Amino acid sequence: MNMAIGLEEQLFGGVVLVSSVDTGRILSQEAGYGMLVLFGLAWIGLGIWWGRRATTYDGFAVAGRNVGLALGTATAVATWVTSNTTMLAPQFALQLGLWGALAYSTASFGLFAFAPLSGRIRRLMPHGYTAVEFVRRRYGRLGSIPFLIISLFYAMTWLISMAMAGGKLLNALSGIPYEVGMTVVLVVCVLYTLFGGMYAVIGTDFVQSIIILIGLVVVAIAVIAHVDVADVHQQLQADRPMLLSILFPAALMALFNNMLFGFGEIFHSNVWWSRAFAMREGVGPKAYLLGGLLWLPVPIVAGFLGLAAPALGIGVSQPDTVGPMVAATLLGTGGALLVFVVVFCSLASSIDSLLAATSDLVVNDIAEPIAEQMTSVQATDATKRRWSLFAIIGLGVITWCAAYPNIGTLATVLFFAGPMVGSCIWPIIGGLYFRRSSPIAACAAMVAGTSLGLVAYFAIGWFVASLVGAAVSGVVFLIAMVLYPDDFDFNLLSDSPDAPIAVQSEGVAPIDPDGRGGMVGDIRGGGETR
């Protein structure tokens, strides 16, 4: 085992010396371009193929609301495996040690927690499209304006950081210029989302999630074949002892921060709500539970790549590309192709989801209300469909403009959204489960949580921002709910354009006969979350 490491060091040294800049590129530019074209065309082709189903706006925006368990689970996994999981998880592990990898994997708890919510969302709003739509009906304008701003800020930061990650990663792996890589990834995603809407997004997610999981297993096995876990442990103990420390202060602070960041991201983001709407009744909770279970090991395995870097003798210059570099170094050309594909898949599966879900926000929560106010006429299916095309292209253009200058480290940009999404957790679960949650409580919670969370971000660090945001907003929310209680009728959420509401609303009884804490639940058939 140790001899193999020696050989690898030589190999790595040779490889590194070939490249001029700071990263050892294993894939030639030609191969990189070849893979880009190949997979770009494949996704676009699949997008068009699946997109033929999207004949109505319902089909385009929420895939006909009939997605089954296989695609539902896969889309949860693929969307949540962002390129950050391949870049940030190893970085996290290298910065915050084993706790960092564990903290990253706790983001899957968000999927677990969203499982029961998704079932309730689907039943309360059988015709809904977006999270903002829920907040608007639940809390009115007072709640929906801060929520819309937070949603858009989060979606745009995620989208931009993902596009930047695309440019950086493709550059690190194959030397394709940052601008070219970023542009191609973005254009491919815009094109297939444009053609196929949610059908294309969920369909490609299935293929992408399988590629990601298998690719990760292959890479990790290669790492273990080159270096013993015991060697990694020993090397860390000698050179970077804090990475193995159970009482690593910054890592302890980051643990729940990261979990709450994950909760906030999933609970508030329309990416997850639109999937809850898209899945067939009864599928959502199972798909989210299984998705969380499948996602859980991904950051740990990816984080191990980061922890293994010192033991493999790989000099780390930039922590955010350490994962792919370790993988590409160990696996040679064939492996580099695999890493390239895995990275491309994890980028695409998140960018497409964001484009689709955010364009729904723009159409349903910005354009439609404005149009309604100005013309007092409902937008037709065809109009909304056309608007979503404009929205997807517009989002692509905005993302491109913001990602082009390539500023900031990934973690810094993304974690800026942490306190914002953390402050949305309580308004969302309160709004779904308490009839007493009031607009004032929701608004105050979001504003106070975001503000104090940002203060903590600058005063202490990113690793406490979401935690402070969630804690402050929780306290504010509960106090304001006691001071200004509401008495909400959950039936108001199930606004329906057509007849089915008659049957549905009997099932969604807004009663609270026992007056248990102001919580209500609707009637359901059981067996969703076993």
Added chain:
Amino acid sequence: MWKFGQPSGRRNRRGAAERNGSAMRRAVAAALCFLGSFLGMLCSLGFATAVFSSSAIADGPETASPDKLSFVETELGESREGYFTLEWSAVDGAVLYRVRDDANEIAYEGVATKSFQSGLSDGSYRYRVEAIGEDGQTIATSGEAIATVKHWGLAPSLTLFAIGAVVVAGIVFVILRGRTIELQQLQLPQAAGHSGDVSKLESAVDPGRNE
């Protein structure tokens, strides 16, 4: 600038046939305006972040004179997380850089002009960087860079850890309790024997059973 629909407003999408084209266009324009202003906000925030974290960025310190090898910053200040990035000037003819710590052990070896150090415990750390030429000879050696690591106190960290645990427990409690009450509500009408409605209800709310 814009208004949202009323929360309780029931809509009739069928009445949408007679829409006003120009008004729609205005609406789209308004939406674009909103997005534009949003982008402005985002960009300014992004720049603020970039400025704030500028110590972490830095691309290419190639401005220094070519033959002199030196750290960009020789006093790195205090790291409270146990990690920092060492950065040095590029040297002509160097094919490899080697960073050594005070025990003369290699802390980094590679072609980049920076090195990421992490996982260090409390203390002060001194580094030197050597530039290695093509023939394997050391062609330049830098002066020292000093970094100090002083981790956050354990007490405040554990306090935040505890607060996090309480908040997460609260969230899980609300969700589980809401879920339980949902399930109890399910039992009620069945126990009361809503004769005619039961089958209808089940088919309406539980197509997921065919799993």
Added chain:
Amino acid sequence: MMFPLWFLELIVVGGLILCGLGAAALIVFWILDFKEKRIW
């Protein structure tokens, strides 16, 4: 206080196994859904 070696081994090997099982499970779900014509 350090994380012991067995813990690191446990999460790495466990994570690998879970990843592999996950990929297999997705394919099995897809076949089941496909047979009963309820993919979409």
